[in-house]
Amino acid sequence: MKCSEFLHELTNYLDGVLDEKTKVELENHLSWCHNCYVVCDTTKKTIEIYRDSQLYELPEDLRGRLRSAIMAKCQQQKKRGPQSV
Numbered sequence: 001m002k003c004s005e006f007l008h009e010l011t012n013y014l015d016g017v018l019d020e021k022t023k024v025e026l027e028n029h030l031s032w033c034h035n036c037y038v039v040c041d042t043t044k045k046t047i048e049i050y051r052d053s054q055l056y057e058l059p060e061d062l063r064g065r066l067r068s069a070i071m072a073k074c075q076q077q078k079k080r081g082p083q084s085v
């Protein structure tokens with residue numbers, strides 16, 4: 001699974017609406033990709049804050065901003081080469 005695929009499924013994962021197979025693939029990606037781990041963690045916390053204030057859904061613009069910030073990070077990482085195994 002690529003970072004772009006991970007990010008595409010991330011909100012579904014956090015909403016708990018993924019099928020088991022995709023969920024396992026996401027968790028597998030999380031176990032080696034630090035960038036996506038951070039995004040997942042940050043998004044989860046953001047959702048919790050929204051949930052506390054009775055707003056369950058993340059606003060579209062926030063999703064978009066998170067995604068582009070992470071994609072930029074991933075591009076940088078590619079230039080430097082893989083850092084994790």
Ligand SMILES: [Zn+2]
Binds near residue numbers: 003006033035
């Ligand atoms: Zn990733």
